[in-house]
Amino acid sequence: MIIPFIFNMSTYSEAPYTWFFFKGLDMAKHHDWPIMGQEIYVKSSLKDFIKMGERAAYDADFIKEHLWYETPHSKDFKHFKGYAVNKKIIDDLVKETGSYLDAYLRILRAPYEPLVEDITRQIEDIKANYSEPIEAFCVLSANPSLSAAAAKFNIPVLHYEMGCFREPVYMKTAFMDTRSLHGGNTTEVRFKKFQSEMKGYRNIMSPKELLALLLRPEKMDMLDKYGTRPEVRCGAALGYAVVEIFQAQSGFNDSELLYRLARKYGTNNMLIRMHPFDPYGAKYPKYSMCVDKKDHSTIDFILSCEEIFSIGSNVCVEAMFWGRKAHTMVKSPSYYGSAHTVEEKAPEVDPMYLNFFAMNYLIPFKFMMDPEYIRWRLSDPSEKEIFEKHLAVHLANKKLDMSVMDLPASKRLKAFKEAKAVY
Structure with missing residues (x-):
């Protein structure tokens, strides 16, 4: 049980x-x-x-x-x-x-x-x-x-959380980690295994294809913004005013993040995304002129900025899919693949890692409390098997099957963009 x-x-x-x-x-x-x-x-x-x-x-x-x-x-x-x-x-x-x-x-x-x-x-x-x-x-x-x-x-203990891709913009996902979402090295260890198993694999997708596969059809026009020129140097994706799972690692908080960004880039070159559901209602009056427009989506915010900074927000890893570099201060799902201070240079985003993250580390939300799926994962399937199982679900959500993966990349992208979803 x-x-x-x-x-x-x-x-x-x-x-x-x-x-x-x-x-x-x-x-x-x-x-x-x-x-x-x-x-x-x-x-x-x-x-x-x-x-x-x-x-x-x-x-x-x-x-x-x-x-x-x-x-x-x-x-x-x-x-x-x-x-x-x-x-x-x-x-x-x-x-x-x-x-x-x-x-x-x-x-x-x-x-x-x-x-x-x-x-x-x-x-x-x-x-x-x-x-x-x-x-x-x-x-x-x-x-x-x-x-x-x-x-x-x-x-074994399975650690869950809502995924970085969710409604109303994306097909719904969840995180599932066998060690810890905040402090373990699962992503790094599993990604190395993924690289080994998937070397030369035909179904590796571009970041744009991954987004097209995961975006809901009614939000597919967002993909036309891919590659948009940034308006400001940095974007701060803020979280809850109090996030204990982050504070357990570090006292670094959103106030200090804003302070450091303002010192490095100036308030005229930064944009702030407040967490839309922060139960504490945090406000930072000194930086009010930097707060993004209320009608802007998370994607609009990401694309307005050259790089995204956060304590541990999932916005950082979402930004990587949209071609932006990220800085994540504490161990979290966004940590691997990003810089870990405000000051250091952020690494280039590896498309192979984005395939691993979207298709392997994240799981389709319907599997979150599915006993048969959990038992399958406990049987230690290969990363290739996980990739193909999750990919099949995401394709089915768009009324597509695995045969679409045999198409050239440009035609595959077109098929993803034109597909209709099953909710």
Whole structure:
């Protein structure tokens, strides 16, 4: 069995990972599998989530368009058993460190032994009460304590997050990493393997082809902007005002990023993209004249800038596909292939790496909580097999099949651009 683990101590919401809980529940309910995590998730009722105002619990249209699981019903809660992290462990750590943020950073940076022991006991309990073996845990971002506890039983932990390509512009994707999305070296290790396996492979695509394959048909006209001359030297893609998974690595924040960019390039030569969903509502009045137009898309922002800078935003890796260099300050999916300071020169973008990232590191969103897909990935398929499986899905989304890959590059690009999508 595959067990979702739901844990987040951010304070902008009572239950920030509600959507991931229900994504996991959508899988677990069909198999009567358990779910582990904080009490707020695994011991709450559907009515509790609705009272919290969490759209992921009740908004059928929102769920269908963005999250891709069945709208929850109270009866679903009868088909899983919740294993709750001992709340006292968390409360005691908050008291010891002085704040939820400090406690959360402690948990994100390294295994926290009381939490490791608690999770270990719960794994033992699950093993004693279920006949099925635990095949894997699924978690958003990372939880070193879970990884440490799972390692005692040789249970893999799969780390997920929303992909950099998503609606309403692109076909929806997700990240899935077997080590860590923020701190591991999976992309570097897997890319080297990809290069070895795919040397001379006929289906390697240009960045423009990759974009044409992943763009939704109604957004395909954006591709006409490819190669647009930049208007300013640098663009700052800002994130949430507080991003604990980044702060656990470095105190480098958006304010310092803007400060450094202004010193190096001047405010008249920089553009700022505010995060459209920042729950903290961060504002930087000193740089208000640099903020991009509200009606500009992320692609418009990227193409307006010669290079993109961010703490760890997915905009950086998206920029690479659009022919822009990137600077990513902390380890994240955008880290490999970019520069890591404001001052250093950014590397040239390798089209081979973009093929790996789009077709191998990212997964089609429909596979996010698919037990059969997860089992297949746990069987250690080759990078070539992963490439071809994901490519087939993306082609099918455009009502195309693998035969289109035999076309010359120019005709292949034309076929991608003219295809109609299946949503």
